[in-house]
Amino acid sequence: xxxxxxxxxxxxxxxxxxxxxxxxxxxxxxxxxxxxxxxxxxxxxxxxxxxxxxxxxxxxxxxxxxxxxxxxxxxxxxxxxxxxxxxxxxxxxxxxxxxxxxxxxxxxxxxxxxxxxxxxxxxxxxxxxxxxxxxxxxxxxxxxxxxxxxxxxxxxxxxxxxxxxxxxxxxxxxxxxxxxxxxxxxxxxxxxxxxxxxxxxxxxxxxxxxxxxxxxxxxxxxxxxxxxxxxxxxxxxxxxxxxxxxxxxxxxxxxxxxxxxxxxxxxxxxxxxxxxxxxxxxxxxxxxxxxxxxxxxxxxxxxxxxxxxxxxxxxxxxxxxxxxxxxxxxxxxxxxxxxxxxxxxxxxxxxxxxxxxxxxxxxxxxxxxxxxxxxxx
Numbered sequence: 536x537x538x539x540x541x542x543x544x545x546x547x548x549x550x551x552x553x554x555x556x557x558x559x560x561x562x563x564x565x566x567x568x569x570x571x572x573x574x575x576x577x578x579x580x581x582x583x584x585x586x587x588x589x590x591x592x593x594x595x596x597x598x599x600x601x602x603x604x605x606x607x608x609x610x611x612x613x614x615x616x617x618x619x620x621x622x623x624x625x626x627x628x629x630x631x632x633x634x635x636x637x638x639x640x641x642x643x644x645x646x647x648x649x650x651x652x653x654x655x656x657x658x659x660x661x662x663x664x665x666x667x668x669x670x671x672x673x674x675x676x677x678x679x680x681x682x683x684x685x686x687x688x689x690x691x692x693x694x695x696x697x698x699x700x701x702x703x704x705x706x707x708x709x710x711x712x713x714x715x716x717x718x719x720x721x722x723x724x725x726x727x728x729x730x731x732x733x734x735x736x737x738x739x740x741x742x743x744x745x746x747x748x749x750x751x752x753x754x755x756x757x758x759x760x761x762x763x764x765x766x767x768x769x770x771x772x773x774x775x776x777x778x779x780x781x782x783x784x785x786x787x788x789x790x791x792x793x794x795x796x797x798x799x800x801x802x803x804x805x806x807x808x809x810x811x812x813x814x815x816x817x818x819x820x821x822x823x824x825x826x827x828x829x830x831x832x833x834x835x836x837x838x839x840x841x842x843x844x845x846x847x848x849x850x851x852x853x854x855x856x857x858x859x860x861x862x863x864x865x866x867x868x869x870x871x872x873x874x875x876x877x878x879x880x881x882x883x884x885x886x887x888x889x890x891x892x893x894x895x896x897x898x899x900x901x902x903x904x905x906x907x908x909x910x911x912x
Contacts (some may be wrong), residue, residue: 552852553873564868565844567886567898570705572843574891575766575806576784594801595682598794603783606794614804621742621807622751624773627782628800630792632734632760633659635770638788639730639756640697641666643778649693651685653677653700655707656803657732660699669697676707679715686723696727702744703735706877706885708840710736717753728755735844737766739817741810767803769795819890827888827897834905845886849908853880856909865903 548554575581600606611628618626629635640663644650648669652660655676664671671687674682682698690696698719700711713731720729733743737759740747745754757773759765772782782789824843831838831845840846849855855871862869873882883902 544719550898552856560868564863564866565900567867567869567888567900568809568885569887569889570735570763571766572735572764572820572889573766573813575764575816575888576812577737577891588805589801592801593686594798595796596798597796600794600871601790601792602794603790608794608797608800610797610800610804611794614800614807617804617807618771618773622746622757622773624751624757625776625779627772627774627779627789628795628803629770629772629789630768630795632657632732632758632762632770633662633766634659634788634792635758635772636732637663637666638757638782638786639758639772640664640669640773642782642786644669644695644697645889646670648695649689650697650699651689651727652698653711655704656699657705657734660732661716677709677711679712679719683719686719690723690726696699697730698727699730699731699732701734703739703842703844705735706845706846706872706883708838708842708844708846708885710842711829713748713750713754717748717750729753730756730758732758732760734758734760735763735786735842737761738766738806738810738813739820739843743816761803761806765803767806768799769803772893816890820888823890823892823894823897824888826894827886827901830897832903834901836905836908838903843888845888846883847886847904848881848883850880850882852882854911855884857911858904859884861907861911862903867900867903 571577598606598608615626616627617753631637636657636659640660644667646668649672650669651672651674652664653676654673659831672685674685695786700716701711716729720727731745731754733745736744743759745751745757755774759771761769812904820843827845828838828840836847838845838847849858852873859869859871869884870887871882873887877883
């Protein structure tokens with residue numbers, strides 16, 4: 536790309552108030568932009584417990600190799616074996632949710648495949664679809680009648696069909712119906728495969744929505760990124776044995792990537808083994824989420840969210856930028872979400888609630904939010 540084209544494009548982004556930049560957080564805020572939903576990353580006692588457990592283990596800070604060379608060390612094998620026992624599927628650890636989604640889709644599906652995706656699925660899913668060269672059809676967000684219309688029309692035309700959904704959608708804060716999706720799979724006699732991304736539900740709903748819905752046998756691929764309630768880095772991909780074998784042999788993002796460091800893998804294992812013990816955090820998150828939604832309703836601030844992710848659509852970029860800046864000046868770390876992450880004209884504030892937020896914090900924040908919405912026109 537020519538230098539003048541780059542400058543022109545950046546200038547347009549600035550003019551549209553859609554320009555991104557990196558900002559260092561250099562003061563104490565009340566954080567409404569963190570995905571640490573259970574507060575595990577902020578828990579110092581949990582970290583002390585982790586280091587105490589592994590104090591006699593030499594945990595390196597780099598694996599210094601890909602998985603196919605010397606990067607498949609014992610603690611990775613242990614983690615994947617425990618995952619396989621929990622989910623009754625084969626497991627493979629990736630370095631990020633983005634890599635997991637793109638690698639899985641671009642490796643296992645190809646130009647003769649049909650992929651039917653919820654319109655609001657994450658960009659990593661669409662990147663994988665594009666790389667696969669499969670035919671893409673989108674169904675309206677969480678509209679399973681529309682999904683079935685597409686299946687009726689194309690299920691006899693294609694032998695290789697994948698349906699893709701997330702569980703909790705991070706830009707709207709709403710949730711997919713896993714039981715509805717697996718019922719469709721039964722209805723169409725397993726004509727299509729099903730991929731579910733659990734990025735925002737792992738931890739928040741224990742082992743995830745697929746596990747809680749008792750749908751593990753009917754979901755072909757489960758992707759569990761760990762950068763949210765998992766309080767870590769990396770992603771689990773859960774699948775059948777043949778798919779795992781094929782990804783190991785043909786998945787370029789798996790083959791040519793240095794494995795996660797042993798210390799990160801040990802932390803992933805540590806959190807996985809304690810997931811069932813975090814019920815009090817999950818209950819607290821539900822309580823504060825319900826309190827927030829009720830308070831927003833009282834102040835006549837609209838949201839379609841049904842989870843701990845509260846999406847408040849403002850509309851235009853300039854207005855949402857000003858509201859966000861004013862709230863930051865008042866001590867609240869909250870950023871505007873704009874296109875292309877969300878559709879044009881639906882710029883919004885994404886309030887990310889965690890188990891660490893209190894009713895007092897929420898009350899004050901909603902009061903300030905209401906003031907800004909009413910006064911920034």
